[in-house]
Amino acid sequence: MSSIATQGLQFREPLIFERSSPGRVASSLPRSATTAPGNVALPEGLLRKKAPRWPEVSEPEAVRHFIRLSQQNYGIDTGFFPLGSCTMKYNPKINEDVARMEGFADLHPMAPESWIQGALSLYWELERYLAEITGFSAVTLQPAAGAHGEYTGMALIRAYLMHTEGKPRTKVLVPDTAHGTNPATLAMLGYETVTLKSSDRGVVLPEDVLAAMNEDIAGIMMTNPNTLGLFEENVKEVADIVHAKGGLVYCDGANMNALLGRARPGDMGVDAMHLNLHKTFSTPHGGGGPGSGPVCVHDRLAPYLPIPRVEKDGSTFRLVSDKPLTIGRVKAYLGNFGMHVRAYTYIRELGREGLKLAGEMAVLNANYLRVKLAERYHVVHDRACMHEVVLTDKLQKKAADIETRDIAKGLIDRGFHPPTTYFPICVQNALMIEPTETESKETLDRFVEAMFDIDAESKVDPQRLKTAPHLPLVGRLDETRAVRKPILRWRPVETPTAGQ
Ligand SMILES: Cc1ncc(COP(=O)(O)O)c(C=O)c1O
Structure with missing residues (x-):
């Protein structure tokens, strides 16, 4: 029996609170001037009447508690993680080393341009690498996750339609094989979702798009490869139909890892697409971030991209915000820069053939x-x-x-x-x-x-x-109860000695 069993997780050890013994300490710090009796800097009303009920344990017990907790996690560094749609690929440790280099990790987000030329150069180059890999002409690295990229990309389409037609249109076509975040993104932007049923082959058929498409539809949002793990083989024909009615094509490109070096959505009639750096480009996943969901676009959507843009002027990089058609900022500063460093490292390490x-x-x-x-x-x-x-x-x-x-x-x-x-x-x-x-x-x-x-x-x-x-x-959890009645806080059992 492997991993979980051999990690010894089947043994239930006493929790740190159960090990508590009054007076036992893990450290002995000198009394500070402010906490010495009669020398109190805090107002009387803010002082505790009772000592907090922390577990009282020795240093080895505290260390064992935290190390044991860390071992109870299952992660990509402990075993196979075949979580479909999440792309739990190994996160190379070289990415971590580079992201921790002090020239990157210690940068202040408000440092002047002249101090951060190296970081801006990496940012500028990564945008170009991603454009080359996907077949688009411009990229923003600002969005912090895949869903945030979807929101940004569809906001660009919305702004484009507002600018060119004076109205954003009201609906967007979404195949039933799209990722669940797609309809949610549309709802956030005020669009209504029109669901397209996929064919027996699990893909979108051009005739269904033709039947559904009209001048009130802003476009289509297709996940490609889709969530059945299939390539949307009619994407070019679908794009032609949508474009003929003035709509635009958005591709959820979170699954770009399947197409790397083989096919480019930018060559297939797609107008905008996001990437998940934490899927395709091996940066770590995080609950709700800190990820990165860059958006790639063709020229006609480029003027709407979020500001500031990083531009190259001779050999100098500049942050430019003077873009009259921009949708504005979607994230503070330049996005999750640490993720950009990791993805850049991955691309440089693998190169064209490796990708x-x-x-x-x-x-x-x-x-x-x-x-x-x-x-x-x-x-x-x-x-x-x-x-x-x-x-x-x-x-x-x-x-x-x-x-x-x-x-x-x-x-x-x-x-x-x-x-x-x-x-x-x-x-x-x-x-x-x-x-x-x-x-x-x-x-x-x-x-x-x-x-x-x-x-x-x-x-x-x-x-x-x-x-x-x-x-x-x-063991097996009651998942419904866990969601409806979560117990989010540990409370100590009242004992006569507690608090003394
Ligand atoms: C196809 C697809 N689209 C969108 C997303 C949403 O990405 P995120 O979780 O980074 O918001 C995912 C997430 O795995 C995905 O697989």
Whole structure:
């Protein structure tokens, strides 16, 4: 049994609060002048009447508590993380070293231009690399996440329509295979979403776009490759139809990792697209940030890009805000600069051929899993996929009433992070698997073995799967209750000695 089990997480250690013993300390600091009796600088009303009820523990106990907590996390540095749509690829440590160089990490965001020429040069070059990789002419690095990039890109389209037609139009076409953030972005901008049902092949059909498109529709927002892990093969024809009615084409390019070095959305009729640096360009993911979602555009949208723009004047870089058509700022300063340094390092490290190989390996790994897993699982579109593959629980459900959730929890007991579950929503009980290019064949084989083992267990002991996971410290949670009645704060048990 690997990772989770061998990390010893099955043993429940006493919590730090349970170890507390009155008078035990982890440090002994000299009494400060302000806290000495009779020498109090704080007003009487602000003083505590009772000492706070912190756990009282020795230094080794405090250290063990925090180290143990850090080991209870499952991350990309501890194991395979096939979370579809999230692209949990390995984050190279060289990126971290470069981002921590003092010339980058210690910069003050308000330092004058003349002091930050190196940083501005990296920023300017990264914009150009991303434009070259995607086939667009201009880029903003300001947005802080993929969804923020979507918002920025669609705000550019809105501003363009306002400027050229005097009104933003009211609706936007969104295929049912788009990422969930797309309709949310549109709602934030005041657009109504018109959902397009994808075809039996899992892609958008030009005839459906033609039937839906009119002069009140601002354009289409397509995720490509889409959330079924399929390439939208009709994108050029779709773009021609949308453009003929004066609309614009937005591409959710968060899955660009599948196309690297092979295809450029900017060459396919797309007008604007965002990238997720924390997916395609190996920067770390963070809950709600700090990510980066640069937006790439063609010339006609460039005048609307957020300010300040970094421009090159001879050999000097300048921050320029005098742009009359700009939508303004979307993020403080220049965005999450540390992420830009990491993505720049990744691009320079891999180079043209390396990036292409990364894209190819991501697609190869997903197809390897597709073919292997099809032996025991239902694959929704069993044809060549891009960077991810979508399965369902159909076979296990029919044979043993085992659901997607049970399969995911069974994987935890076998030492793997589960794939994305119940997404995309256009597929019933989906299991969305994205291996990424950074996993070896041996790891993929172990994953397939675990999936086969789950299928076998579903036939002999379905109850064990229905109550999984059994090995980690935390078992199956009541997820609905956890959301509706979250317990966000630890409160001490009242004891006669507490507070003395
Ligand atoms: C296809 C797609 N679009 C948009 C997003 C949203 O990106 P973020 O979570 O950075 O806001 C994601 C996130 O993984 C995605 O996979």
